[in-house]
Structures are given as C-alpha cells and as structure tokens.
Amino acid sequence: MSGCRWTYFLLAPGESAEHDWPPGARRFARSGQDEYIGVPAPEGNTYPLGWGAGAPEAGEFVDAELLHGVLMAQLCRMPE
Incomplete structure (x- = not known):
C-alpha cells in the first residue's frame, strides 16, 4: 500500500x-x-486525476466480478 494515492475503477450502478x-x-x-x-496505487502520483485507459464510452464499465477476482488475488495473498 502506498498511502493515499488511489486508482479508481468505474462499475455499473449496483x-x-x-x-x-x-x-x-x-x-x-x-x-x-x-x-x-478505489485501490491504493502501487506507485506514482495519481493527481491530477486522468483516464489511464481513456475515458469510457457511455455504458462502458469495468467487469465487477473480474476486478473482484484480481483484487482478491493481489490484496489477500497468503504469506509464503
């Protein structure tokens, strides 16, 4: 975790x-x-905010199930 710098992922309502x-x-x-x-950014300055992959088109959202799986794998790793 790198503190208060965040990366944001846009999901559909609900x-x-x-x-x-x-x-x-x-x-x-x-x-x-x-x-x-919001997920703590691994490094770098995240301000001012910008679209890392381009602004989404109307109705274009991140897949919530896929994002959840990635975050669980990265943020809940078991100690080796």
Missing part, C-alpha cells in the same frame, strides 16, 4: 454491492449512480 471487497479496496457508491472501487 454491481459493487454484490461483492465483499478485500482490505485495501474501497467502495464509493451512491444509490442509482455509477460506482467506483
């Missing part, structure tokens, strides 16, 4: 509530609106 997000990930949501999952 999708973030379907998962228990791991420690380190933070859910930002308001009823009936787009939702974001």
